[in-house]
Amino acid sequence: MSAADGSLASSWPVAPVRSPAVEPRRRLRAVETPAPRRRPKLLYGVIAVLGAFLIAGSQMVLSIMTTQTSYELSTLEKTQRALTYDKQILYDEVAGLSSPQYLAANAAALGMVIDESPSYLRLSDGKVLGAEATSNGSTSIDAIGRGVVPNSLVESTPLVTAPDATIEGAPVLAADPSAVSDTPLPVTDGLPTPSTH
Template sequence: MSIQAQTAVVDVRPIERVGHRLRVLAEARPRRRPRLVFGIVAVAGAVAIGGIQMGLSILTTQGAYEVRELTSQQRSMTWEKQILQEEIAGLSSPQFLAANAAALGLVAGGAPNYLQLSDGKTLGSGAGASDRSSIEALKRAAVGNALVSGVPLVTDPEASIASGVSVDEQLLLNTPTPPAITDGLPTPTTH
């Protein structure tokens, strides 16, 4: 088989269109001016975008101030909570509870007694508590407690733990005074 070149004949007749025909105009049509509405919409859109950005900026700044204020309030509330916890610790201390119990007339017995549940017998000396307590809680405690110094007792608002002395007198008693200087400044003796 041989390949032969095929030639195609192209029909070059004008295509007739039904309907519109192109024609030459004597003058160009005048250009349409942009409408005023489009300009107003464009300017209004730009102003709206700028206004929204300023509003968001103001809200963000206001939020930062509120966060700072709330952080400050949280810090002060934390300090107040710590102060209240220290006051509760002082008021629940054994020294303060014993002093209030003694002020109310309770006495601590010397020897403990126990009740045996199986047969109901009392173990121990069996002697009742005397009128005098074995613990003198109203006098100065062996271990001082700064959390309850100056806190009034339940029965007497003018007295505190330091042996029934009023709060004002106790503050005067607890104020340390420097040693009296009679012969100049004290100096250590050296060899």
């Protein structure tokens, strides 16, 4: 060890060793009187109760509104179904009234005749090509009396041009409530059996 090392060792201060500090023991003592307990303020209780009532009331209002909305939706769906059925009925009526049979029957009621041999008009000079038009105004095709293919949509519909006639040629009869209908009578006791005697 050199002198320089010894001077360095003497320049470092050495801390004295201390013993752990001993804390004085706490002394127990009796509490004189407990502090008076504070009563909760009445305002806080009122606010809590009102808040609970408001939450319950809003839930009831939302439930009633949801139920009312579901009833309205059900009513609107029934109305939409009824309108869809009405629309389909109107489409069927329009299809029947625009059928060629109904149009031909209305034309025949106006006095128009169907030419059995068609003629054509040439536009350049106005000449009629084909068989000549019938001069007496008669035809063998009867649009009112007999339809080639029966059309059940308009067979009982009165003609526009002749309200007393239908496409089948029969006059239109007023609806008689005592008339016999095509529907069978309801069965009241047992199965219906044919009478054999």
